[in-house]
Amino acid sequence: MTHAKIVTRLIELLESLVASVENFDQETALVGDAGLESIQVIEYLCEVEDDFDIVIDEEALSYVNTVGDLAETILKINLGKSS
Numbered sequence: 001m002t003h004a005k006i007v008t009r010l011i012e013l014l015e016s017l018v019a020s021v022e023n024f025d026q027e028t029a030l031v032g033d034a035g036l037e038s039i040q041v042i043e044y045l046c047e048v049e050d051d052f053d054i055v056i057d058e059e060a061l062s063y064v065n066t067v068g069d070l071a072e073t074i075l076k077i078n079l080g081k082s083s
Contacts, residue, residue, distance in 0.1 A: 001078065006052075006071040013047050014067065026068030054078070 011024045017040055022033075030036055036044060048070065049055060054077045056064075064070050 001075075003068075003071050003075060006074050007067055009051065010048065010067050010070055010074075013051060014044060017044055017047075024067060026066065026071065028067045029065055030067070030070070031065075048074070052078075054081070 007026045011028075014024055014028070014030075014034055015022075017036065018034055020035075022028075024034065028034055030041055030044070045056065045061070052074055054074060056073060056077065060073050060077070064073055
């Protein structure tokens with residue numbers, strides 16, 4: 001799966017959690033721009049893990065601020081699964 005496809009899917013999942021319709025992109029900050037509160041971030045990450053069939057560890061999450069960062073993390077996890 002490409003970075004762009006992952007970003008598209010992440011945005012779809014994000015839009016399902018946010019009441020107001022926004023124009024999200026890979027630069028969207030999960031907390032600041034998307035307006036997610038801490039419990040919503042946890043719910044979102046659980047949905048992401050289920051959707052992509054992965055587990056994101058706490059260390060990897062420490063580098064995630066934007067949708068694009070999350071897509072990169074998912075790519076790295078998937079590369080690790082295939083090797």
